[in-house]
Amino acid sequence: xxxIQEILRNIRHIYCYVVSHCHTHPDSTEPKDNQKSMAKYKxxxxxxxxxxxxxxIRAKTLVKDFDKEPTLEQLPNWGFDGSSTQQAEGHxxxxxxxxxxxxHDASRxxxxxxxxxxxxxxxxxxxxxxxxxxLDDPETWFGFEQEYFLYKDGLxxxxxxxxxxxxxxGKYYCGVGYSHMGSIAREIVEKHLDLCLDAGINHEGINxxxxxxxxxxxxxxxxxxxAADEMCVAxxxxxxxxxxxxxxxxxxxxxxxxxxxxxxxxxxxxSTKFLREVGGKEYFEALxxxxxxxxxxxxAVYGPDNHLRLTGHxxxxxxxxxxxxxxxxxxxxxxxxxxPKNAWKGxxxxxxxxxxxxxxxxxxxxxxxxxxxxxxx
Numbered sequence: 001x002x003x004i005q006e007i008l009r010n011i012r013h014i015y016c017y018v019v020s021h022c023h024t025h026p027d028s029t030e031p032k033d034n035q036k037s038m039a040k041y042k043x044x045x046x047x048x049x050x051x052x053x054x055x056x057i058r059a060k061t062l063v064k065d066f067d068k069e070p071t072l073e074q075l076p077n078w079g080f081d082g083s084s085t086q087q088a089e090g091h092x093x094x095x096x097x098x099x100x101x102x103x104h105d106a107s108r109x110x111x112x113x114x115x116x117x118x119x120x121x122x123x124x125x126x127x128x129x130x131x132x133x134x135l136d137d138p139e140t141w142f143g144f145e146q147e148y149f150l151y152k153d154g155l156x157x158x159x160x161x162x163x164x165x166x167x168x169x170g171k172y173y174c175g176v177g178y179s180h181m182g183s184i185a186r187e188i189v190e191k192h193l194d195l196c197l198d199a200g201i202n203h204e205g206i207n208x209x210x211x212x213x214x215x216x217x218x219x220x221x222x223x224x225x226x227a228a229d230e231m232c233v234a235x236x237x238x239x240x241x242x243x244x245x246x247x248x249x250x251x252x253x254x255x256x257x258x259x260x261x262x263x264x265x266x267x268x269x270x271s272t273k274f275l276r277e278v279g280g281k282e283y284f285e286a287l288x289x290x291x292x293x294x295x296x297x298x299x300a301v302y303g304p305d306n307h308l309r310l311t312g313h314x315x316x317x318x319x320x321x322x323x324x325x326x327x328x329x330x331x332x333x334x335x336x337x338x339x340p341k342n343a344w345k346g347x348x349x350x351x352x353x354x355x356x357x358x359x360x361x362x363x364x365x366x367x368x369x370x371x372x373x374x375x376x377x
Contacts, residue, residue: 038065042108045078045097046236047116050086050128053304054251054356057236058085075099075114087118087128094121100131101229106198113199113236115229134224134364135371141276141347142227142363143204143220143269146235147355149213149250150185150242156213156255157247158182165212169261173210181208184245189215192238199237201230210262210315224363231266231359253354254308263309263316264355270366271347274375279345286373291333291350292322294369301361303354310352317351324348 043062048055062078064070082088082095097116105111118126125132150157158181159165172180189206196203196217204218219234221227239249254263274283291298299306299319310319315329325331326340332352339346353362 038067039110040064041066041070041110041112042105043070043075043112043114044105044108045099045114045116046233047080047097047118048128048130048232050082050126052086055128055358057232057239059236059240069104069110069112070102072099072102075102075112077119078116082118082126087126092121095119095126096121096123098123101233103199103201103233106195107237107240113233115233130358130360130364131225131228134228134360135367136223136225136364137272137367138223138226139273140224140367140370141220141222141271142224142366143218143347144227144231144359145216145218145265145267145269146231147209147214147216147264147266148238149211149252149255149264150188150215151213151248151250151255152184152246156211156250157185158212164259164261169210169212172208172212172214175208180212182213184247185213185215188238188242188245188247189217192217192234192241195237195241196234199233201234203230203234209264211256214262214264224360224367228359228363251355253303253305253356258308260314262314265309265316265351266303266353266355266357266359266362268350268353268362268366269347270350270363272370275347276345278376279339279343280376281340281344283373283376284339284344287348287370288324288333290369290373291324294365294372295322295332298350298352298365298369301358301365302352303357305356306352306354309354315351319352 040063043064044059045062046057046059049058078097079094080097081093083090083093087095096119098119099114100117101115103113105113117131118129120126175181193203193206202220204220206217209216217234219227219231221230242249307319310316312318317323317330317332323331324333324335326335327337328334334349334351336346350366
């Protein structure tokens with residue numbers, strides 16, 4: 001009997017020890033009260049490289065632990081090899097990525113797209129970092145209309161291997177139906193729209209454009225940096241999406257050359273607080289005079305090869321001239337019908353920027369010209 005009592009006493013001791021330690025044992029499935037569960041987040045750092053005249057979008061992924069989607073302030077700077085992006089020499093190749101904006105990445109589990117500026121090793125802005133030095137005004141609103149072609153095997157979607165489609169331009173603009181749109185393009189642009197909206201980008205619409213295989217999306221932002229940031233991220237999302245379709249995005253402003261097919265622009269709609277709230281014909285005319293005066297400076301940052309597109313044909317004005325007109329898509333600046341009807345208040349559309357243009361430099365140049373025009377007293 002004594003031996004049985006001793007065995008029972010030992011069993012009780014063991015049971016009490018196990019109960020008192022099971023919640024703090026490292027192998028326990030239950031977390032400690034003071035320990036939060038962490039998740040692996042995929043941070044896709046993206047930036048513009050140093051290639052000229054058109055920089056490419058680069059991207060690489062950093063995996064880090066967070067208890068929830070990180071804030072911008074939680075995202076660290078990260079280095080990269082600038083000698084592989086035309087941003088440094090091989091003997092001193094380290095450059096720095098500084099996060100400046102973040103977007104939810106719905107295409108990946110725990111995904112975040114991190115837009116970055118490029119810095120030198122001493123953390124000063126890199127010479128290729130246009131964003132760091134542009135003018136910005138949150139009260140000036142921008143709407144960019146990004147046109148582009150979808151290409152497969154070196155040709156726009158829907159083009160025959162030799163020559164051009166039997167039917168020329170006309171029915172493709174905002175078209176519907178397989179014979180005009182094909183079977184891939186609309187799926188791509190719809191997915192792109194959804195991914196942009198999920199990311200929190202202010203994507204305002206899509207439409208098929210004038211040429212076969214040509215499309216457009218629109219991005220709106222308050223301030224040049226906000227609008228340009230979201231355009232850059234929207235371009236990245238589209239480029240990455242098209243990889244899975246074996247399709248390239250062709251942003252060249254005149255990919256079909258000197259033919260009777262439209263080129264691609266990135267029309268810049270803009271509106272200052274004064275234009276929206278006060279306006280007036282006198283101020284409008286002074287503003288147009290300033291845009292005429294600085295037309296060369298505008299063309300210099302409105303995208304490469306624009307002489308191929310701004311010919312005076314296919315809804316463009318000549319690159320050598322400046323004009324404006326109400327509802328005139330052949331003018332340098334289109335004035336909406338609503339503006340003269342509303343005491344010359346509203347917005348304007350600069351139709352000269354092309355589809356490869358740098359949205360940072362385009363918006364900054366527009367602000368620079370606006371700043372030269374005194375406001376009426």
